[in-house]
Amino acid sequence: MPDRLKLDNVQVQYGDVVAVRDVSLSLQTGDIGCLLGPSGCGKTSLLRAIAGFETITAGTISVENKLMATDAVNTPAEHRNIGMMFQDFALFPHLTIARNIAFGLRQLTSAGQRERIRDMLALVGLPDVGAKFPHEVSGGQQQRIALARALAPKPQLLLLDEPFSGLDEEQRTNLASEIRLLLKTQHVTALLVTHDQHEAFEMADHITLMNEGQVVQAGTGESLYQAPASPFAARFIGEGSLTKVTPSADGPPSALQLILNAASQLPASAAYQVLLRPEHLVYDPAGVPLTTIQRHYRGSHYLYELSLDDGQIVKCIAELTVEREPGQPLPVRLTEKELIVFR
Amino acid sequence: MEIAPASAQLHPSRWHGMAWRAGLILTALTVALPVLVIGSSLFTPYSATWAHILDTVLVDYLLNSLALMLGVGIGTLLLGVVTAWLCATCEFTGRKFLSWALLLPMALPAYIIAYTYTGMLDFSGPVQSSLRSWFNWGYGDYYFPEIRSLGGAICMLSLVLYPYIYLIARVAFTHQSGAALEAARSLGAGRWRTFFQVALPMARPAIVAGLSLALMETLADYGTVDYFGVSTFTTGIFRTWYGLGELNTAAQLAGFLLLFVFILMAVERASRNRMQFHTTSTRSKIRRAPLHGPSAALATGFCVLIVTLGFLLPALQLLSWASTSWRTALDGQFLHLLWNSLSLALIASLICLLLALFLGYGKRRYPGATQTGAVRIAAMGYAVPGTVIAVGVLIPFGALDNQLDALSQTLFGVSTGLLLSGTLVALIFAYVVRFLSVSLQTVESGLSRIKPSLDEAARSMGSSNERVLRDIHLPLLRGSLLTALLLVFVDVLKELPTTLILRPFNFNTLAVRTFELASDERLADAALPALAIVIIGLLPVILLMRNLDKGAASHA
Numbered sequence: 001m002p003d004r005l006k007l008d009n010v011q012v013q014y015g016d017v018v019a020v021r022d023v024s025l026s027l028q029t030g031d032i033g034c035l036l037g038p039s040g041c042g043k044t045s046l047l048r049a050i051a052g053f054e055t056i057t058a059g060t061i062s063v064e065n066k067l068m069a070t071d072a073v074n075t076p077a078e079h080r081n082i083g084m085m086f087q088d089f090a091l092f093p094h095l096t097i098a099r100n101i102a103f104g105l106r107q108l109t110s111a112g113q114r115e116r117i118r119d120m121l122a123l124v125g126l127p128d129v130g131a132k133f134p135h136e137v138s139g140g141q142q143q144r145i146a147l148a149r150a151l152a153p154k155p156q157l158l159l160l161d162e163p164f165s166g167l168d169e170e171q172r173t174n175l176a177s178e179i180r181l182l183l184k185t186q187h188v189t190a191l192l193v194t195h196d197q198h199e200a201f202e203m204a205d206h207i208t209l210m211n212e213g214q215v216v217q218a219g220t221g222e223s224l225y226q227a228p229a230s231p232f233a234a235r236f237i238g239e240g241s242l243t244k245v246t247p248s249a250d251g252p253p254s255a256l257q258l259i260l261n262a263a264s265q266l267p268a269s270a271a272y273q274v275l276l277r278p279e280h281l282v283y284d285p286a287g288v289p290l291t292t293i294q295r296h297y298r299g300s301h302y303l304y305e306l307s308l309d310d311g312q313i314v315k316c317i318a319e320l321t322v323e324r325e326p327g328q329p330l331p332v333r334l335t336e337k338e339l340i341v342f343r
Numbered sequence: 344m345e346i347a348p349a350s351a352q353l354h355p356s357r358w359h360g361m362a363w364r365a366g367l368i369l370t371a372l373t374v375a376l377p378v379l380v381i382g383s384s385l386f387t388p389y390s391a392t393w394a395h396i397l398d399t400v401l402v403d404y405l406l407n408s409l410a411l412m413l414g415v416g417i418g419t420l421l422l423g424v425v426t427a428w429l430c431a432t433c434e435f436t437g438r439k440f441l442s443w444a445l446l447l448p449m450a451l452p453a454y455i456i457a458y459t460y461t462g463m464l465d466f467s468g469p470v471q472s473s474l475r476s477w478f479n480w481g482y483g484d485y486y487f488p489e490i491r492s493l494g495g496a497i498c499m500l501s502l503v504l505y506p507y508i509y510l511i512a513r514v515a516f517t518h519q520s521g522a523a524l525e526a527a528r529s530l531g532a533g534r535w536r537t538f539f540q541v542a543l544p545m546a547r548p549a550i551v552a553g554l555s556l557a558l559m560e561t562l563a564d565y566g567t568v569d570y571f572g573v574s575t576f577t578t579g580i581f582r583t584w585y586g587l588g589e590l591n592t593a594a595q596l597a598g599f600l601l602l603f604v605f606i607l608m609a610v611e612r613a614s615r616n617r618m619q620f621h622t623t624s625t626r627s628k629i630r631r632a633p634l635h636g637p638s639a640a641l642a643t644g645f646c647v648l649i650v651t652l653g654f655l656l657p658a659l660q661l662l663s664w665a666s667t668s669w670r671t672a673l674d675g676q677f678l679h680l681l682w683n684s685l686s687l688a689l690i691a692s693l694i695c696l697l698l699a700l701f702l703g704y705g706k707r708r709y710p711g712a713t714q715t716g717a718v719r720i721a722a723m724g725y726a727v728p729g730t731v732i733a734v735g736v737l738i739p740f741g742a743l744d745n746q747l748d749a750l751s752q753t754l755f756g757v758s759t760g761l762l763l764s765g766t767l768v769a770l771i772f773a774y775v776v777r778f779l780s781v782s783l784q785t786v787e788s789g790l791s792r793i794k795p796s797l798d799e800a801a802r803s804m805g806s807s808n809e810r811v812l813r814d815i816h817l818p819l820l821r822g823s824l825l826t827a828l829l830l831v832f833v834d835v836l837k838e839l840p841t842t843l844i845l846r847p848f849n850f851n852t853l854a855v856r857t858f859e860l861a862s863d864e865r866l867a868d869a870a871l872p873a874l875a876i877v878i879i880g881l882l883p884v885i886l887l888m889r890n891l892d893k894g895a896a897s898h899a
Contacts, residue, residue, distance in 0.1 A: 053525055053630075077528040084529040090522035094544040103540075104530030153530060 002065040004029045004189045005050070005157055010059035012045045012213075019045040021213040022059070027157075027189055027206070032180065034192045034204030038236065042213035047159050047193045051084050052077030063156055083155030087162045089146040091134035097121075097145050098130035104153040120148035123182065140171045147179065151188065158183070158190040164199055176202040197221075197237055209233055231273060231342050239303075240277035241314050242342070247271060254309050258288045262334040267341065275340040278303060281316035284333035290314070292324040304330060360709045367705045370698060371717035374776050377735025378727055381601055384594035384738070392583075392592050400579060404596075408562065408575045408603070410493055411500070415561045416554060418501025423508025423557075424550060426646055428538070430509075431516035434631040435639040441646040442513070443888045448653030449506045450880035452837045452854070454566025455873045457499045458861035459657040461570070462664070464490045491571045499567055502653040504560050508553035510887070515549035516542065521629035548614040555611035562603055563728035565840035566858055576600040577730045577840060584734065584844070594738060597731040608726045658877065664870030672871040680872060684836050684852040687767070691774035692782070692831035698775065699782040699827060703790050718787075722780035729777055729841035736773045736845060740764035770845040774835050781834060782827035789823025826886060833883050837876055 003026040012020035020042040027033045035043035048054045050061055052068070052075060061069040063082065068075045083104075092100050098117050105113045121127050124144035129137055134145070143163065150158055163179070164172045180203045183190050194200055200207050201221040208218045217229045228234035234242055245256060247270065253261075259281070260266060260274065290306035293313060304316045304324070316332050324330045429435070430442035448456075464470050464487075471487060474480065489495065519542060527537040543550075565577040576596060584593040634642055665672075702721055706714045724732065740763045751759045763769055793816060801811045839854045846855065853872040860869035 051525070051529055053528075076533075077525065078531045078533050080529075081531075082529060084526065086522040086526055088520060088522055090520055090526040092523060092527075092541055092545070094547070103527065103532070106531065149526075149530070 003027060004031070004064060005033075005191065006060075006062050006065075007046075007050070008060045010046065010049065010061060011057045012042070012049050012054055013057040019213055020049065020056075023208075023210075023213075023215050024059075025208050025215065025218065027191060029189055030184075030187045031205050032183060032190045032192065032203055034194060034200040034207045035210055036194060036197060036200045036207050037210035037216075039195055041210045043193045043195075043210050044161060046210075047161055047191065050157075050191065051082055051159050052080050081153070081155050082157045082159060083150035083153065084159040085143075085146050085150045085161065085163055087165055089134075089142045089166065091142055091146060091149070093134055095133075096130065097132055097134060097137070100134065100145065101130075101149045101152050104149065116152055120152050121145075123151075123186070124148045139167055140175065143167065143175065147182075151186070156189070158188050160190060160192040162194055163192065164194070164196070172199070173202065179203070209236065211236075228275065228340060234275045234340060234342070238277055239315060240275045240280075241312070242273045243276050243308070243312055243314060244273055245271065255288050255290060256308050256310075256312075259332065259334050260339075262337065263339050264337045266339070267343065270343065273342045275342075276314050277336075278315040278317045280334060280336040280339070281306075281314060281332045282335050283316070283318045283322045283330065285331055287331035287333035289329035289331045290316075292326050292328050292330050294326060295324065306330060306332065363705045363709050364711070364713060367702060367714050367717040370702060371720040374698075374721045374779055375723065376739060377732045377773070377776055378601070378723060379735075380738050381594055381597045381731055381735040384591060385598040387591060387595070389595065390589060390592050392587060392589055393595075396579075396583070396592070396596075400574060403574045404576050404579045407493060407568075407573055408600075411496060411568070411573070411575060412558050412561055414494070414497030415500045415504060416558060418497055419505040419508050419557045420550070420554060422501060422505035422649055423553065424512055424543075426505070426649060427509045427512035427516055428542070429642045429646065431513050432542075432629055432631055433642060434633040435642040437643050437647070438631075441643070441650065444650045444654070445509055445646060446506050446884050446887055447650060447655075447881075448503045449887075450877050450884045451503050451654060451657060452566065452839070452876060452880070453500050453503050453560075453564050454570060454839060454858055454861070455661075455876065456503055456653075456657045457496070457567040457570050458857075458866060458869065459660050459873075460495070460499060461490055462866040463656070463660055493571075493573050496567050496571045496573050499571075500561055500564060502649075504557040505649075505653070507557040507560070508550060511549045511553040511556075512546055515546040517629060519545055519629060524629065548617040551614040552611050555607045555614070559604060559607055559611075559726050559728075562600065562607070563730070563840075565728075565730055565843075570858075570862060576603075577728060580730045580734060581840075581844075590734070590738060590741075594734050597728075597734045600728060601731055604726050604728065604731075608723075611726075661870045661874045661877065664867040665874050668867045669871055672868055677871060680851055680853050680856050681875065683850065684854070684875075687771070687774075687852065688832045688835040691771050691778065691835045692828045694771065694775050695779050695782040695831045696786070696824060696827050698779055699786040700824075702783060703786045706787075707790055718783065722783050724777045725780035727777065729773070729838055730844065732773050732777050733841045733844035736769050736776070737764060740769050740772075765845075765847055767847060767850075770842065770847075773841050773845050774831075774838065777838070777841060778831045778834050781830045785823050785827035785830060786820075789820045789827075793819050829886060830883050833880055836879055 005025075005027040007023055007025050010020060010023045011018065023042075023046060025033070035046060037043045045054055049056050049069065055074050056069050056071060058071050060067060063080070067073065068080055091097075092103065095103070098121075101117045101120055102113045105116055108116060117130060118127070121130055124147055126137075126141055126144055126148075129141065129145070134142055137145070143166065147163075164176060167175065176199050192200070192203055194203075204221070206218065207221055207224055209216045209224060211232050217224060217233045224233060224237050228237055231242055234240060243256065245260065245266075263274075266272075266274070290308060293305040293307050296303040296305075300320075302318045302320060302322065304318055305313050306316055307313060316330070318330070322330070426445050430438060430445070462468055466482070474485070474487075478485075490498075523541055523545065524537055527541045532540065563577070564575075565581065568575045569578050569581070576599065580593045580596050580600070583589050583596055633639075698721075702718050706718050741761075744759075744761045744764050747762055748759050751757055797815055797819075798811055801815050806814070836852075837854060839858055842852055842855050843858070846852070851859075853876050857869045857872045857876065860866075860872070
C-alpha cells in the first residue's frame with residue numbers, strides 16, 4: 001500500500017531565506033501526524049506547501065503516489081483534494097453554517113448536499129446550527145464547524161494549522177482528544193501543526209520535530225520524550241534541564257557529582273551535558289542537599305527549582321508534605337539510572 | 344467604558360453631567376436646525392409654483408438625479424472595486440506607487456475636472472484640433488461625443504468619486520482573512536469563484552458604505568451638473584430660489600432631496616454595522632499573488648489609465664492654462680480671493696474642531712443614550728448637500744433678522760437691516776453644520792484610542808484631571824486634532840454651492856471665482872484659482888496616503 005502522503009527532500013524558499021530544508025516524511029492511511037516545533041521553525045510553511053499555497057523549490061510532494069508538487073510542477077490547491085482547517089477557522093462570515101459546509105460540495109446534488117451537511121453537523125455534535133451564521137456560535141463550536149467543512153468533501157488528507165490556538169486552555173485539551181477520536185473513527189489521514197507538545201502528544205500517532213527548517217527527530221511522543229536525539233529535542237520536549245557536568249578538579253566532589261554517582265554509564269572525564277527531568281529527582285532525607293530557589297504549587301504536588309553549587313537550576317517533584325522556603329536546603333536523590341547524555 | 348464617578352464626587356459631578364448634557368443637546372439642536380427647517384418645510388403649504396414645477400421640471404430633476412446616481416454608482420463601483428482588488432491582492436509593476444496615486448483624483452473637485460475636460464474636448468480644444476489635423480477633417484465631418492451631457496457628468500463624477508470605494512474596499516480586501524480565501528481554494532474553488540463567492544461578498548458591506556458616500560457626493564454636486572446643463576435637484580433648488588425667488592418652494596425641493604439622502608444614510612449605516620461581522624481575524628495576512636505577462640501589463644495599464652484620466656491629464660491642462668494666464672491672473676484680486684478662502688476655511692475648521700472636542704468629551708465623560716443621540720444628530724451634516732443646508736440656513740436667519748429689525752424699529756426707531764443672513768456668520772454657520780461631522784469623526788476616533796484605563800492609571804498616580812488632559816490626552820490627540828483641522832479646512836475651501844448661496848454680496852472665494860470664470864467660458868483664467876484649490880486639496884490626500892502606509896506597515 002502506498003503512503004497516503006509522502007514528502008521527499010522538500011525545500012521551501014522565500015527569496016534567499018530557506019524556510020524548509022530537505023524535509024522527508026510519510027504518513028500511512030489513517031495515521032495522524034504532527035509537525036511540532038517552535039515558531040519560525042518552518043512547520044507552517046511546510047503545511048502550506050502540502051496544501052498548495054506555497055511552491056516548493058526542491059523535492060517532491062505526493063499523495064497516494066500522485067505527484068502534487070515538485071520544483072517545476074505545482075497542482076493548484078483547489079485541485080489537490082486536501083482539506084485544511086485554519087488557525088482562525090476562516091469560516092465565511094457571509095454564509096450560514098450549512099452553506100459554509102456546502103461550499104466544497106459542488107459536485108453533489110442539492111439533496112446529496114443536504115444529506116452530507118446533516119451528517120457532518122451530526123458528526124461534530126452540532127445538529128441544529130445549520131441555519132445560523134458563524135458569528136452566532138461560540139469559538140469552540142466554530143472550530144467544530146471548520147472541521148466539518150474541511151471533512152465534508154472527503155479529502156484524501158486533512159491538514160490542521162494550529163487548530164487549538166484560537167481557544168482557551170480549558171476547551172483545548174477536551175477538544176484535542178475529542179477530535180482525535182473523531183478522526184480515528186472516520187479513518188481520516190491528518191497532519192497537524194502545533195508548537196504545543198501536549199497537543200501533539202494528545203493528537204498524533206507520529207510526531208516530526210522541526211527546528212530551523214529541518215527535521216530534528218521523528219517518532220512517537222514516547223520516543224521523543226524518552227530518547228531525545230539532540231540537545232534541542234531534550235530542551236524542547238518536557239520540562240527537563242540540560243545540566244553541564246565538568247570534570248572534577250581536585251578537591252571535594254560537587255553536589256551534582258554526588259547525585260550522579262547513582263547513575264550508570266556516565267562518561268568518565270570530558271565535559272558533557274546530562275538531561276535531568278523533574279521526575280528523575282525525588283526528595284530523600286538522606287540525599288544530597290540543594291538550595292531551594294522557587295517552589296511552584298501544582299495541585300497534586302510541588303515542583304521545586306533547586307540550585308546546584310555552580311548556579312545551574314534543576315527541577316524536582318516533591319509531595320505536598322515536603323515544604324521548603326526559598327533559601328532552605330532540600331535533599332534529593334536520583335531515581336533514574338539510564339540518563340540521556342550529550343557530549 | 345467610562346470611569347464611574349467616585350461616590351464622594353457624586354454631587355458635583357451630577358451637576359457637571361447635567362450641564363454637559365444640556366450643552367450637548369443645545370449644540371446638536373443648533374447644528375440640526377437647517378435640516379429641521381428643510382424637513383418641516385415639507386409640511387408647509389405648497390405654493391402655486393408647485394403645479395408648474397410638477398408639470399414641467401420635477402420629472403426631469405428626478406430622472407436626471409436617478410440616472411446620475413445609477414451611472415455614477417456603476418462607474419465608481421467598476422473603477423473602485425477593480426483597482427482595490429488589484430492593489431490589495433495582486434503584485435504587478437508599479438503597484439506600490441499606483442495604490443497611492445489612485446487617491447489623487449480626490450484632490451480634484453468635480454466642477455474643476457468637469458470644466459477642464461470641457462476645455463480639452465471641445466471643438467477648439469487640443470483633442471479635436473489634433474484629430475482634425477491628423478485626419479484632415481473639417482467641421483461637421485466627424486462625430487464627437489458631447490462632454491456637456493448627462494453621460495459626461497457621470498464620467499466626471501465617477502472619475503473623482505471612485506476613490507471613496509477604492510479606499511474602503513482596499514482596506515476590506517487587505518484585511519480580509521487570507522485564510523478564508525485559502526479555505527475556499529482548499530475546498531476546490533478556483534480564483535474566479537473565490538473572488539465572486541467569498542472575497543466580494545465579504546467586502547460587500549465596505550463597498551456599499553463607500554458607494555453610499557460616493558452617491559451622497561453625487562447628490563450634493565452642483566457645479567458639474569450646472570456647468571453641463573443637466574437639471575437635477577440641486578440645480579432646481581438654485582433655479583427656484585434665484586430664478587423664481589421662492590425660498591419656501593426651494594426648501595421643499597431640498598426636502599425631497601433630503602429624503603434621498605436619508606435613504607442613502609440608512610443604507611450606509613446598516614452596511615457599517617454589518618461590517619463588524621464581516622471582518623475576520625487579521626492573523627492570516629492576504630498574500631499578493633504575482634501577476635505575470637499580459638495580465639500584469641493589463642493591471643498596471645488599467646491603474647495608470649485611471650490615474651491619468653482622473654488626475655494627471657486635468658492637472659496638466661490646468662498647469663498649462665495657468666502658465667499662459669498667470670501673469671494677468673496673479674494680481675491683487677487673486678491674493679484677495681486667496682485670503683478670503685483661507686481665512687474662512689481656518690475660522691470654520693477651528694470652530695468645528697472646538698465643537699467636536701466639546702461633543703467628543705461630553706460623550707466620553709457622560710455617556711448615555713441622550714448624549715450619543717445628540718452627537719449622532721450633530722454628525723448628520725456630512726450627508727446633507729450644501730445646497731440643502733444653505734437654504735436651511737437662509738430661512739431661519741432671515742426670519743431672525745426680520746424679528747430683530749422689527750424689534751429695533753419699535754424700540755429705537757432704527758432699522759438694523761440684515762444682521763445675520765447675507766453675512767459671513769451665516770456662511771460659517773452653514774460650513775460648521777456641513778463639516779462638523781468630519782472633525783467629529785476624527786476627534787472621536789482619536790479619543791477612542793485613549794483607553795479609559797490610561798486615565799485611571801494617571802489618576803491613580805495622583806494626576807489631576809487637568810494634568811491628565813495636558814500630559815496624556817493632548818499628546819495622544821495631537822495628530823487627530825491636526826487632521827480634523829486640515830480635513831475641514833480643505834472641505835470648506837472646495838465647497839461651492841453653500842458659498843454661492845450664502846456669501847455676502849461681492850464676496851468671492853477661490854471656488855466661487857473658479858466656477859464663475861469657467862461658467863463665463865474663461866477657462867484659462869479660471870485655471871489659477873482652480874490650481875490653488877487642487878494644490879491645497881492635495882494635502883489631505885497626502886495625509887491619507889501616509890496613514891494608509893502606516894497602517895500597512897503595522898499590519899505587515
